[in-house]
Amino acid sequence: MARIELSDLAHSYKPDAKDARDFALKPMNLTWRQGGAYALLGPSGCGKTTLLNIISGLLTPSHGQVLFDGRDVTGLPTEKRNIAQVFQFPVVYDTMSVYENLAFPLRNRGMAGKAVDARVREIAGLLEMSGELGRKARGLTADAKQKISLGRGLVRPDVAAILFDEPLTVIDPQLKWELRSKLKALHRALDVTMIYVTHDQTEALTFADTVVVMHDGKVVQAGRPDELFERPAHTFVGYFIGSPGMNVLPARVEGASAHVDGAAIALSRRYDIPAGKRIEIGIRPEFASLTPAGEGLPVTVERIDDLGRTRLARVRLGGHAFAAGVPDALSGIGATAGVILRPGHVHVYADGELLEPDDSEWRRKPPPSGA
Ligand code: ADP
Numbered sequence: 001m002a003r004i005e006l007s008d009l010a011h012s013y014k015p016d017a018k019d020a021r022d023f024a025l026k027p028m029n030l031t032w033r034q035g036g037a038y039a040l041l042g043p044s045g046c047g048k049t050t051l052l053n054i055i056s057g058l059l060t061p062s063h064g065q066v067l068f069d070g071r072d073v074t075g076l077p078t079e080k081r082n083i084a085q086v087f088q089f090p091v092v093y094d095t096m097s098v099y100e101n102l103a104f105p106l107r108n109r110g111m112a113g114k115a116v117d118a119r120v121r122e123i124a125g126l127l128e129m130s131g132e133l134g135r136k137a138r139g140l141t142a143d144a145k146q147k148i149s150l151g152r153g154l155v156r157p158d159v160a161a162i163l164f165d166e167p168l169t170v171i172d173p174q175l176k177w178e179l180r181s182k183l184k185a186l187h188r189a190l191d192v193t194m195i196y197v198t199h200d201q202t203e204a205l206t207f208a209d210t211v212v213v214m215h216d217g218k219v220v221q222a223g224r225p226d227e228l229f230e231r232p233a234h235t236f237v238g239y240f241i242g243s244p245g246m247n248v249l250p251a252r253v254e255g256a257s258a259h260v261d262g263a264a265i266a267l268s269r270r271y272d273i274p275a276g277k278r279i280e281i282g283i284r285p286e287f288a289s290l291t292p293a294g295e296g297l298p299v300t301v302e303r304i305d306d307l308g309r310t311r312l313a314r315v316r317l318g319g320h321a322f323a324a325g326v327p328d329a330l331s332g333i334g335a336t337a338g339v340i341l342r343p344g345h346v347h348v349y350a351d352g353e354l355l356e357p358d359d360s361e362w363r364r365k366p367p368p369s370g371a
């Protein structure tokens with residue numbers, strides 16, 4: 001059991017790193033709570049495996065510290081960190097039986113006799129492999145081997161954390177869904193910190209109570225799934241999470257309104273705009289709705305996608321592609337229409353980062369107590 005802290009952590013694979021581009025991980029400070037279920041989410045190449053290997057001790061960071069429960073473990077190898085790690089591809093001993101494979105991590109840590117047997121059978125049961133304990137790993141399918149790898153990661157009851165690096169890549173889709181639900185249930189039962197790396201938002205959002213989103217070597221947001229949805233801290237989060245992702249439009253913002261290609265968009269608060277930054281607004285399709293021409297912001301309709309339970313309009317707002325929901329009652333949609341945006345859900349970004357509204361007026365005139 002451990003709380004894991006990354007303190008001014010950064011990593012370059014190059015011994016002579018000079019600028020930010022030489023760093024696979026840009027400087028970060030992050031705490032992983034004891035017992036949390038985390039997903040580390042981001043596209044291929046953003047640094048997820050690098051970060052995971054630094055936490056497990058397979059890789060020593062070029063800068064900064066890793067702390068477990070306040071103790072500096074930066075220089076300690078994996079064995080001394082009491083961590084279990086499950087990789088993308090199966091790591092099993094082909095010549096051993098399924099049983100021996102599962103028992104190995106326990107015996108290796110000095111557990112013996114009945115305790116080993118009980119634990120092996122418990123984990124095999126969870127993974128629905130009880131009937132295969134006597135079989136040699138060699139003859140098994142890739143799916144089954146990966147289940148053994150998961151079992152080997154989960155079997156030790158005493159680990160500080162279990163790290164999973166895209167563990168379900170080789171598993172077929174139906175089984176993937178089942179295993180993910182099992183991992184979630186196991187997390188509840190075990191009270192162990194779990195960090196689950198994936199590039200798949202659905203996997204991340206269903207497994208984790210906290211999703212850590214990475215982009216280009218940086219952690220751009222760590223939050224609950226609903227926070228990532230409601231308030232993306234970075235345009236990348238808005239775009240990467242959601243399907244389709246958040247609409248991001250270049251804008252000029254003045255006070256409490258944004259201007260996009262001549263269309264004025266009301267914001268819920270006033271903003272102080274920093275000079276020299278690229279300003280954009282972001283709004284998720286779920287908070288934009290199509291309306292008859294003559295109402296809202298004028299758009300041209302490109303197509304309507306029927307998604308089963310909902311419809312999604314693909315339109316152009318000025319020169320920009322834009323996605324908006326279509327209310328059930330709206331029919332007879334022509335080539336032109338309007339969109340209505342919910343002001344509280346229009347966010348302002350400066351160089352990709354969420355800008356806080358200007359609260360100076362609020363501070364000058366505090367609300368009456370109790371408000
Ligand atoms: P992810 O797991 O998100 O796909 P990685 O952590 O594997 O990303 O890679 C992050 C960056 O570091 C990539 O640009 C990758 O090419 C680079 N990288 C990864 N491993 C090494 C290595 N052993 N040596 C040099 N560069 C590496």
Ligand code: MG
Pocket residue numbers: 048049050
């Ligand atoms: Mg990786």
